[in-house]
Amino acid sequence: xxxxxxxxxxxEIAIRVIRACKEMGISTVAVFSEADREALHTNLAxxxxxxxxxQSKDSYLNMSAVISAAVASKAEAVHxxxxxxxxxxxxxxxxxxxxxxxxxxxxxxxxxxGDKDMARRTMKKAGVPVIxxxxxxxxxxxxxxxAARIGFPLLIKARSGGGxxxxxxxxxxxxxxxxxxxxxxxxxxxxxxxxxxxxxxxxPVKHIEMQLLGDNFGNVVCLGERDCSTQRKNQKLIExxxxxxxxxxxxxxxxxxxxxxxxxxxxxxxxxIEYLYDKTGNFYFMEMNTRLQVEHPVTEMVTGIDLVKxxxxxxxxxxxxxxxxxxxxxxxxxxCRINAEDxxxxxxxxxxxxxxxxxxxxxxxxxxxAVYQNYTIPPFYDSMIGKLIVHAKTRDEAIRKMKAALCExxxxxxxxxxxxxxxxxxxxxxxxxxxxxNSLRTVDS
Ligand code: ADP
Ligand code: ADP
Ligand code: MG
Numbered sequence: 001x002x003x004x005x006x007x008x009x010x011x012e013i014a015i016r017v018i019r020a021c022k023e024m025g026i027s028t029v030a031v032f033s034e035a036d037r038e039a040l041h042t043n044l045a046x047x048x049x050x051x052x053x054x055q056s057k058d059s060y061l062n063m064s065a066v067i068s069a070a071v072a073s074k075a076e077a078v079h080x081x082x083x084x085x086x087x088x089x090x091x092x093x094x095x096x097x098x099x100x101x102x103x104x105x106x107x108x109x110x111x112x113x114g115d116k117d118m119a120r121r122t123m124k125k126a127g128v129p130v131i132x133x134x135x136x137x138x139x140x141x142x143x144x145x146x147a148a149r150i151g152f153p154l155l156i157k158a159r160s161g162g163g164x165x166x167x168x169x170x171x172x173x174x175x176x177x178x179x180x181x182x183x184x185x186x187x188x189x190x191x192x193x194x195x196x197x198x199x200x201x202x203x204p205v206k207h208i209e210m211q212l213l214g215d216n217f218g219n220v221v222c223l224g225e226r227d228c229s230t231q232r233k234n235q236k237l238i239e240x241x242x243x244x245x246x247x248x249x250x251x252x253x254x255x256x257x258x259x260x261x262x263x264x265x266x267x268x269x270x271x272x273i274e275y276l277y278d279k280t281g282n283f284y285f286m287e288m289n290t291r292l293q294v295e296h297p298v299t300e301m302v303t304g305i306d307l308v309k310x311x312x313x314x315x316x317x318x319x320x321x322x323x324x325x326x327x328x329x330x331x332x333x334x335x336c337r338i339n340a341e342d343x344x345x346x347x348x349x350x351x352x353x354x355x356x357x358x359x360x361x362x363x364x365x366x367x368x369x370a371v372y373q374n375y376t377i378p379p380f381y382d383s384m385i386g387k388l389i390v391h392a393k394t395r396d397e398a399i400r401k402m403k404a405a406l407c408e409x410x411x412x413x414x415x416x417x418x419x420x421x422x423x424x425x426x427x428x429x430x431x432x433x434x435x436x437x438n439s440l441r442t443v444d445s
Pocket of ligand 1: 289
């Protein structure tokens, strides 16, 4: 096992990883930007190194600065968290070249799956159903030709996309040129890569994703699904496991497809395959995230399996000590993302100092966060300030527990979305589990 790990991230996920390391007896190294001097991760780790300016590109995205900190601190491995460098194949390769273990799959797997167009083709070859669409399109004329074949509405999607960016909906042929130009421009600005492909726009659908875990010995298990259909602007707001509307038969098929896909690419570590599910039992591969997911705690709650510890163990060369049949799913878990934004003012980001903080507790209530009382939220990063997760025997009980916890949560000084989350939990579509990725469309400004 490693004796020291560097965490190349910030916020709640850095705290999550530091906690796992502490429980495993592993020393921790934090890296931080100038804006994060007073951040919790900076102070909770055993050692910490300033790696640059407040903008992500000057610090958390600065590969050589992160590698230098790892070398200087003699860290044997780097945990990339999510976002930032977590799906950057070049960074994973750079780690290896410096004799540092990247906690995640091999860089060749990241390359294959991070290119969403190549991932589609890889999955198709592995026998996993993919969303009808086309490969990369080269210019507006080519897009028009492919669009005529695919049909409308369709989505233009960035090959290097992530976090809901670089996606454009095209309702009819007349909108294509403008959407194509907008998508390629946004993709170029956000990811430095303007390449796009197209998919049929499926609706109404659920976003159902499957968690997988693999080791270096070819073993791959699937830890069930998460329903992440509660989304605003293609970004998740609430996630739950299990997905109430999936039958045991469909679940079994999805687990089989996911394990097959994981084995086909030689997957090691934690990863997620995202599918669209059309409620008649059909599911289609959408993308693979070759990292720990924001919403991983709901899976941890229903399986009792610590995903971060298993990421670390498998990266250290340990074998999974359980097989698919050993995994037991128990009860129901829900996660609400608490964002510093004003849902009643067009989701305008909010910031500033947290004057008063009260975190709900009680049995099976978990709040993953990096904020504390008197902490000032820097304006440079994500608007997510915490994740409230509950676990109960039944879905009804979990919803009630979540509502109680949301009511108890106090974060004064910044505007946040807990009141909006409460509204969603009471909506009929949520209560009866029929909500789709379009359910929140009406609130979009
Ligand atoms: P999840 O599927 O785990 O919910 P998201 O797509 O919401 O993941 O992204 C997780 C985090 O990573 C978010 O904070 C998002 O802003 C960030 N992120 C996603 N893709 C990228 C990217 N390509 N570059 C930088 N940050 C990203
Ligand atoms: P990202 O890499 O930004 O997470 P995804 O490919 O996962 O992008 O898509 C983000 C979200 O957009 C999905 O969760 C889903 O709600 C919606 N979406 C993506 N592709 C389609 C599609 N072909 N039809 C309908 N909705 C889609
Ligand atoms: Mg996605």
